[in-house]
Amino acid sequence: MNIKLERLKEAQKKAKDLFDIIEKENIIRPNISEKQLSSEIYELAKDRLEIKKYWHKKIVRTGSNTIFPYDENPDTLIIKDDDILWIDFGPIFENYEADFGRTYVLGNNLEKLKLKLTVENAWNDAKEFYLSKSSITGKELFNFLEDYALNNGYLFGNNIAGHLIDEFSHYKIHKSSPENYICDENLTDLKASFDNLPRFWILEVHFIDKNKKFGSFFEQLLL
DSSP states (O other): HHHHHHHHHHHHHHHHOOOOOHTTTTTTOOSBBBBHHHHHHHHHHHHHHOOOOOOSSSEEEGGGGGGOOOOOOOOOOBBBTTEEEEEEEOOTTTTEEEEEEEEEEEEOHHHHHHHHHHHHHHHHHHHHHHHHSSSSSSSHHHHHHHHHHHHTEEEEEEHHHEEEEEEEHHHSSOSSGGGGGGSSSOOBTTOBBBBBBBEEEEEEEEEETTTSOOEEEEEEEEE
C-alpha cells in the first residue's frame, strides 16, 4: 500500500463530498454573483466538513468567464438562468491536497449540455489512454486532449492539462517547471519516479466552444 496515494485518495473523497453537498443544498442558482457563490461554498465547507485551508484560489466561473483558464482573474459575473458554470476548489485535508472541478448547466441549452458531456468523456478517455501506456510524456497526454477537443469541434482552453499533486505544499516540494505539468513542453515520462518515489497527477480538462462564448471544466486525481 502506498500511504501517500491513500491519503490523496482520501482527500479527493472529501472534496467530492463537498461537491455532493453543494448539489444537494441547491446553492448553485441564478441571480447571485460568482463571488457570492464562492463565499457560500466556503462557508458550507467550513460548517459541514470543517474545511478551512486551501492550497489555491477558489474559483467559480459562469457565462463568458468559463472560457478563462485558472491563471486569469476576470471580473465577477452574475449567474443567469441558462448559464453554464464551473467550480474549481483545492482544499487541504490533513496536510494533503485535493483538486476538484466540475461543470454545471442551468437550464436545457443543448450546446452547453453537449460540451459538459464531451469534457467528462474526454477526461475518462484520456485516463484510459494514460493507463494503457507503460510510459507516457506530458506532451503526449496534452496533445491527446488538444486533438480530442479539435476532433469534437472545440478548442482546448489552457496551456496545461494537469499537474503534480502531493502533500501541502507541492509547490515547495516540486519546482515550478514543465516536467511537473501535463503540458506540451513536458518531454519527461509522467510515470517516472521522483527521488525514487512514485508521482501522482491531477488531470484537468478545459474545452471552450470555437466562438469562445463558453467553456466547460472537469478535474480530479488521475487514477
